[in-house]
Amino acid sequence: MLATKKQVIRIQAAASKRFQCREERLAFLSDFFNREIKSTKELAEWEAYELIVYLNTGKVRDNTSYARFDTQNSRHRTILSLCHQLGWTQDNGYVDLNKLGGWINSNRCPVRKRLKDMTEKELSCKIIPALQNMLIKKYP
Structure with missing residues (x-):
């Protein structure tokens, strides 16, 4: 299941505070997930959750x-x-x-x-x- 609309909005809000432009945000996401990310909408729901936790706390959840x-x-x-x-x-x-x-x-x-x-x-x-x-x- 892909990321929900709420998750995408939360990611964009948190990432826009850290990165000036869309290209910087996508470069960060690509590094974070070790694959090319062209849009936050292509993230899986669980990936979006992990990213939101990281953007808000600075910590990667240990699973x-x-x-x-x-x-x-x-x-x-x-x-x-x-x-x-x-x-x-x-x-x-x-x-x-x-x-x-x-x-x-x-x-x-x-x-x-x-x-x-x-x-x-x-x-x-x-x-x-x-x-x-x-x-x-x-x-x-």
């Missing part, structure tokens, strides 16, 4: 506890692979657990529990298909 995984669990490894394919990685090439945790903790995720607390059925039938659908939408 890594939602994304802690078990390397021995094949479904967790599948999720990590899908995150790599979605580009949810840090500069060092590892999966950005804060980004994954932010998604898990958002309304876009079909199961809002910590990854390690999810059942095999929730992982196989809800989480993995949701990430696969996101991948299909990203690379049609």
